[in-house]
Amino acid sequence: MVKKQEGVKHMQSFSFYSPTKVIFGKGTELGTADEIKKFGGSRVLIVYGGGSVVKSGLLARIEQSLTSAGLAFTSLGGVKPNPRLFLAREGVQKGIDFGVDFVLAVGGGSVIDTAKGIAHGIANPGTDIWKFWLKEVEVTKSLPVGVVLTISAAGSETSDSAVLTDDETWTKRGLSTEFNRPKFVVMNPELTYTLPKYQIACGVVDIMMHTLDRYFTPDEGNAITDEIAEALLRVVIKNGQVVVENPTDYDAASELMWCGSLSHNGLTGLGAKKDFATHQLSHELSGRFDAAHGASLAALWGSWARYTYQEKPERFARFAKNVWSIETNDCKLAAQEAIDKTVAYFSSLGMPTSFSELGIGVQSEEVLQDLTDRCVFHGARTIGQFKVLNRSDVYEIYKLANH
Ligand code: NZQ
Ligand code: ZN
Numbered sequence: 020m021v022k023k024q025e026g027v028k029h030m031q032s033f034s035f036y037s038p039t040k041v042i043f044g045k046g047t048e049l050g051t052a053d054e055i056k057k058f059g060g061s062r063v064l065i066v067y068g069g070g071s072v073v074k075s076g077l078l079a080r081i082e083q084s085l086t087s088a089g090l091a092f093t094s095l096g097g098v099k100p101n102p103r104l105f106l107a108r109e110g111v112q113k114g115i116d117f118g119v120d121f122v123l124a125v126g127g128g129s130v131i132d133t134a135k136g137i138a139h140g141i142a143n144p145g146t147d148i149w150k151f152w153l154k155e156v157e158v159t160k161s162l163p164v165g166v167v168l169t170i171s172a173a174g175s176e177t178s179d180s181a182v183l184t185d186d187e188t189w190t191k192r193g194l195s196t197e198f199n200r201p202k203f204v205v206m207n208p209e210l211t212y213t214l215p216k217y218q219i220a221c222g223v224v225d226i227m228m229h230t231l232d233r234y235f236t237p238d239e240g241n242a243i244t245d246e247i248a249e250a251l252l253r254v255v256i257k258n259g260q261v262v263v264e265n266p267t268d269y270d271a272a273s274e275l276m277w278c279g280s281l282s283h284n285g286l287t288g289l290g291a292k293k294d295f296a297t298h299q300l301s302h303e304l305s306g307r308f309d310a311a312h313g314a315s316l317a318a319l320w321g322s323w324a325r326y327t328y329q330e331k332p333e334r335f336a337r338f339a340k341n342v343w344s345i346e347t348n349d350c351k352l353a354a355q356e357a358i359d360k361t362v363a364y365f366s367s368l369g370m371p372t373s374f375s376e377l378g379i380g381v382q383s384e385e386v387l388q389d390l391t392d393r394c395v396f397h398g399a400r401t402i403g404q405f406k407v408l409n410r411s412d413v414y415e416i417y418k419l420a421n422h
Contacts, residue, residue: 040054101129107148124167177283182302220263244287254278306393395409
């Protein structure tokens with residue numbers, strides 16, 4: 020039996036470290052080589068994905084700028100969404116062979132997280148990088164990483180986190196360390212114009228979730244943090260819709276891109292416990308079914324919220340009022356309406372709100388049990404803070420989404 024979570028009523032002590040230099044605006048990718056040099060790079064490994072940056076010509080432009088600046092480089096392409104451990108390991112070897120001293124990610128969260136893993140591996144040549152993810156070895160040094168961002172979503176460009184999937188066991192795990200903070204990120208919203216609408220919508224959900232997974236906390240007394248979180252959510256909801264409808268709206272794409280970084284650099288949860296249960300639940304879905312990260316979150320959040328809101332309906336009522344402009348004095352009603360509105364918003368973007376809409380179908384009892392066991396590390400952990408979720412809670416949430 021897990022005890023009801025006791026929240027505190029004042030700002031908790033925190034440390035905030037967001038050292039990533041942000042270079043924002045049209046054409047900023049042209050300054051990439053200069054930034055690499057400023058951060059001490061001379062031999063660069065460029066990491067990219069499945070081909071979008073080749074097709075758009077971005078990779079060629081970056082390579083040209085590195086050549087003009089006299090930087091030696093080699094490349095590693097083929098990073099897949101839900102990035103695989105084996106490719107990161109391959110990148111480590113390639114980097115060591117080439118004498119790389121800087122890793123440049125050109126892409127989204129999957130590419131950036133692969134680059135982070137490679138940077139740790141090159142700096143620690145005797146250590147298999149998965150040991151860092153399994154928390155068997157601590158990261159104490161790494162190589163500098165720079166980013167040219169092509170999608171507003173994961174926030175990895177300023178976050179302290181990196182998520183990889185072990186393709187032998189289909190286990191998806193995150194690693195948090197200050198060594199995961201990139202040195203710089205180049206953000207040109209125009210680079211997102213080529214994204215498919217589905218992927219933009221996944222990004223909108225993920226950006227919202229990085230703040231929602233912090234906002235739903237048992238703690239109170241964080242006026243500025245809460246107001247920043249609510250403002251960010253309102254801006255993402257408004258502009259996310261615009262970008263999904265018109266991916267080349269520069270102003271809306273700019274708001275979305277900047278929100279993507281602010282939502283996951285730590286700012287929207289300072290001074291309070293973080294929840295992140297929906298993220299933990301979703302990693303099991305992405306690991307097992309290779310489902311897109313944002314879509315997995317959308318498929319689960321409504322079930323998480325409906326299962327947990329009674330823990331503290333006042334918090335959901337505040338969310339209802341300040342994010343969705345829902346005016347009612349009945350806390351529970353406000354909470355339910357806000358959950359419905361959020362889920363309806365995900366649907367309006369074309370995002371799934373159940374397993375079948377996610378495209379994985381209704382799952383058997385056996386699969387639900389397996390997802391649950393993996394999520395709670397076979398009983399070794401609980402997840403969440405807004406409501407601490409034990410094995411049976413986790414199972415119930417999966418079950419609620421299983422239609
Ligand atoms: O591979 P390419 O061909 O480049 O296509 C990608 C990929 O198919 C495509 N894409 C990206 N930019 C594009 C584009 N297509 C056309 N034009 C462009 N400009 O989008 C697809 C998805 O790319 P991906 O990098 O996977 O997207 P995202 O940024 O959403 O990253 C998701 C990954 O990040 C992890 C997720 O779990 C997932 O593995 N996360 C990382 C976090 C972190 N490090 O802080 C936090 C997040 O919570 C998340 O867990
Ligand atoms: Zn996320």
